[in-house]
Structure formats: structure tokens, C-alpha cells
Amino acid sequence: MTKTTHLARLRIDPNILSNRADLITQVRAISPNLDAMDTVVSSIQGGMDEAQQRLARLDPSAYGKSRNHLDRAVTGLSPFVRHGAMSTRLIRDRALELAEPKPAEKFIQQLAWREYWQRIYNQFPDYIWHDVEPYKTGFRASDYSDDLPDDILTAQTGVACIDQFLTELLETGYMHNHARLYVAAYVCHWRRVKWQAGARFFLAHLLDGDPASNNLSWQWVASTFSHKPYFFNLENIEKFSGEATDTRFKTNKVLAGTYEDIYARLFPNLEPQS
Amino acid sequence: MSFVWIHEDAMSLDHPVMEAAGLDAQPVFIWDSQHHDAEAYALKRRVFIFECALDLDIPIYCGAPQIILSDLADRQTIFTAASLDPYINGVIADLRQTHAVVTVDRHPFASIPDDADTRRFFRFWNYAKKTALIPSEETI
Numbered sequence: 363m364t365k366t367t368h369l370a371r372l373r374i375d376p377n378i379l380s381n382r383a384d385l386i387t388q389v390r391a392i393s394p395n396l397d398a399m400d401t402v403v404s405s406i407q408g409g410m411d412e413a414q415q416r417l418a419r420l421d422p423s424a425y426g427k428s429r430n431h432l433d434r435a436v437t438g439l440s441p442f443v444r445h446g447a448m449s450t451r452l453i454r455d456r457a458l459e460l461a462e463p464k465p466a467e468k469f470i471q472q473l474a475w476r477e478y479w480q481r482i483y484n485q486f487p488d489y490i491w492h493d494v495e496p497y498k499t500g501f502r503a504s505d506y507s508d509d510l511p512d513d514i515l516t517a518q519t520g521v522a523c524i525d526q527f528l529t530e531l532l533e534t535g536y537m538h539n540h541a542r543l544y545v546a547a548y549v550c551h552w553r554r555v556k557w558q559a560g561a562r563f564f565l566a567h568l569l570d571g572d573p574a575s576n577n578l579s580w581q582w583v584a585s586t587f588s589h590k591p592y593f594f595n596l597e598n599i600e601k602f603s604g605e606a607t608d609t610r611f612k613t614n615k616v617l618a619g620t621y622e623d624i625y626a627r628l629f630p631n632l633e634p635q636s
Numbered sequence: 637m638s639f640v641w642i643h644e645d646a647m648s649l650d651h652p653v654m655e656a657a658g659l660d661a662q663p664v665f666i667w668d669s670q671h672h673d674a675e676a677y678a679l680k681r682r683v684f685i686f687e688c689a690l691d692l693d694i695p696i697y698c699g700a701p702q703i704i705l706s707d708l709a710d711r712q713t714i715f716t717a718a719s720l721d722p723y724i725n726g727v728i729a730d731l732r733q734t735h736a737v738v739t740v741d742r743h744p745f746a747s748i749p750d751d752a753d754t755r756r757f758f759r760f761w762n763y764a765k766k767t768a769l770i771p772s773e774e775t776i
Binding site for chain 1: 645647667670672675677678681682687689690691695696699704717722743744745748752754761769770772
């Protein structure tokens with residue numbers, strides 16, 4: 363009996379990489395269960411040309427100075443690293459060609475974060491989907507919802523900056539790392555939804571969605587992998603975002619207040635924060 | 637002829653697995669839409685992965701990797717990049733019932749001992765930075 367019955371080699375038009383509409387049609391054809399309503403494609407294209415162009419724009423010194431600012435230098439290389447199209451080692455070597463070790467250190471340290479999460483994933487695979495520790499929020503895991511509400515899934519929460527961050531995720535498959543922390547904190551602490559639901563949502567959409575970096579960061583925000591919950595206030599978003607982010611009080615009321623006020627609102631079962 | 641399974645954690649022909657497999661090894665990519673469904677990948681993620689796969693200019697098959705690789709490789713050794721992904725490791729475990737499968741690690745980013753403290757990032761970084769801030773060519 364022949365052993366080739368299962369082989370289904372894809373016939374590929376040699377020009378398909380230069381015609382994205384055809385390419386998307388082909389992806390749909392080989393993804394028969396994909397929701398027909400899902401039509402959004404990122405402007406970030408896969409492949410080495412795009413990765414090399416991004417690498418050519420690398421400025422490790424600038425990155426180190428402004429990496430927390432939502433409107434400043436990011437490399438956009440993370441989707442390529444996630445899928446092994448470009449290695450952190452190669453990116454590090456390029457950074458050291460462009461800058462001395464000291465000014466490049468912050469950037470290279472960010473590359474090391476990925477290594478760190480991978481190391482933990484290797485040592486403790488159960489950490490990826492299970493709470494490493496209990497929540498330190500004054501609530502039990504059972505107090506949190508299992509699923510994301512529709513308004514988060516559709517970026518219609520009514521909190522302007524959170525909706526902007528979510529829209530970016532849905533439309534581009536990318537979100538600045540600092541914005542990821544804001545959204546994760548909003549989901550876990552303002553909306554009291556389990557971090558696993560948010561992590562699954564991010565993994566569905568982020569082009570660089572990696573179970574280790576993504577899920578362990580969600581656990582860090584939730585406080586199940588850290589000694590306290592991460593949260594923020596509107597003033598903090600204002601400090602780190604540019605003019606493109608809507609940080610007006612009237613459109614972001616639930617995020618406004620001092621850290622003490624917000625802490626008391628989000629974690630009423632804990633001792634007041636001094 | 638041996639085959640190299642290029643999976644979604646290592647979509648590069650510069651990975652050391654290619655050297656380990658030898659010049660005559662055939663790299664292949666397998667599009668497993670059932671796996672994408674299970675992960676709930678949105679269209680945008682699938683398009684990005686497909687573009688990365690096309691860019692490698694290697695044969696692309698559609699279906700379950702363990703079945704396709706079994707058929708392709710017949711009784712030859714299958715090479716692939718090491719991964720932490722349970723799905724990839726499940727495929728490898730299935731293949732190992734009938735085939736020799738060699739997994740190959742990527743070149744390390746830095747030289748970090750196996751027992752490095754991972755309880756806090758900055759402790760880990762203190763180990764890592766001893767070699768992470770040196771170009772690869774100087775650490776070989």
C-alpha cells in the first residue's frame with residue numbers, strides 16, 4: 363500500500379509574496395475553521411526582508427532611554443524573534459556593532475527578559491496556565507470571572523485609552539509592552555477577570571504571542587507570580603504616552619485618582635496603602 | 637534523504653538544526669490549521685506565520701505534522717529544532733515511536749548555568765550579562 367496518501371503539499375504561486383490579497387485568500391483556504399468574520403490582517407509582514415529592515419533601524423541607545431514611552435523607539439522585532447525567524451543572539455550582536463556595551467545594556471537586558479521567561483517555562487511548565495501562587499489582592503481566584511466580557515473583546519469598554527490599546531491589538535497584532543501591562547491590570551484588577559482569560563486573548567492576536575513571556579507577565583500583573591498586584595493610574599499613562607493616546611479625565615474616569623485611592627478601590631480587602 | 641521539520645518556534649534556515657542535518661537534508665514546513673484553531677489564532681497571526689513560512693522557500697504541506705513527517709521520512713532520521721512547546725514536543729514524541737528524531741538547540745544567547753537563580757530577573761541578569769554583553773564571535 364502506498365504511504366503517500368496523507369501528503370498534501372501546498373501548491374504555491376511563485377508571486378504570492380508580492381500579492382498580499384492572494385496570500386490572505388490562500389491562508390483562508392488552508393484554515394477552513396477560521397471565523398469568516400475575522401478579516402483583519404496586520405501591516406507587519408512576515409519574512410526576513412521585513413525583519414532585516416527593522417534590524418537596520420535599530421537604535422539600541424535610544425531604546426534604552428525611552429523604552430517605557432508608548433510613542434518612542436521600539437524595534438518591532440518581537441514577532442520575528444517569537445517565531446525564530448531572527449535570533450536574540452543576532453539582534454544582540456547588531457546592537458553591539460551600533461553601540462558600546464554600556465549604552466546598549468538596557469536594550470540587551472530586554473532581550474534577556476525573553477531568555478528569562480523561556481528558562482522559567484523550561485523549569486516549570488505548569489506555570490504557563492496555572493497560578494504560581496495565590497492572588498495577593500484580597501480576593502480568591504474564584505472571585506475572578508473565567509471569561510473576558512464582550513466589551514473588552516471588542517475594544518468597547520468606554521475607557522478611552524484602554525480601548526485605544528485594545529484596538530491597536532485587534533488591528534495590528536501588536537501592542538507596546540507598557541500598554542500590555544496597563545491592559546492586563548485593567549482586566550485583572552478593574553474588571554476582576556482571571557489572568558488566564560486575558561492571556562488567551564493576547565495569544566490569539568499578538569503576532570509575538572509567546573506563552574512564556576505573555577502568560578508569566580500576566581501572572582506578574584495579577585500578583586500570582588509577584589508579591590503584590592501591578593496597577594497604575596491615569597497620571598502614569600499620561601506620563602508615558604504621547605499625544606496620540608486619549609488620557610483626558612472625562613473619558614478615563616475609572617483610572618483617575620491617586621495610587622492610594624485606586625488601591626483602596628481595587629483592593630478593598632487589603633490594608634490601606636500608606 | 638533526511639528531513640528537517642521547520643516548526644513555528646524556529647522558522648529559519650540559519651538554525652543549527654540545518655547544519656546538524658547535513659547539506660542534503662530537506663527542510664519542510666507543515667501548516668496545521670487544527671493546531672491554529674486549538675490556539676484560537678486570529679487571521680493576522682496565521683498570515684504572519686504563513687508569510688514567514690513562504691519566505692523560507694521550502695515545501696509546505698498541510699495537515700498533521702506527525703502523519704506527514706512519518707510519510708515523508710519513511711525510515712530516515714527526522715531533525716528539528718528543540719522547543720518548549722507541548723504541541724511540538726507531542727509531535728516529536730509521536731514520531732519517536734517509529735523514527736529516529738534528533739532535536740537541536742539554538743545557539744545560546746548567553747552562557748548561563750543551568751542552576752542560575754530564576755526567582756528574580758535581576759539575579760538571572762547578573763549571570764547573563766557576563767556574556768550577554770559580548771558579541772557572539774568573541775565567545776565562541
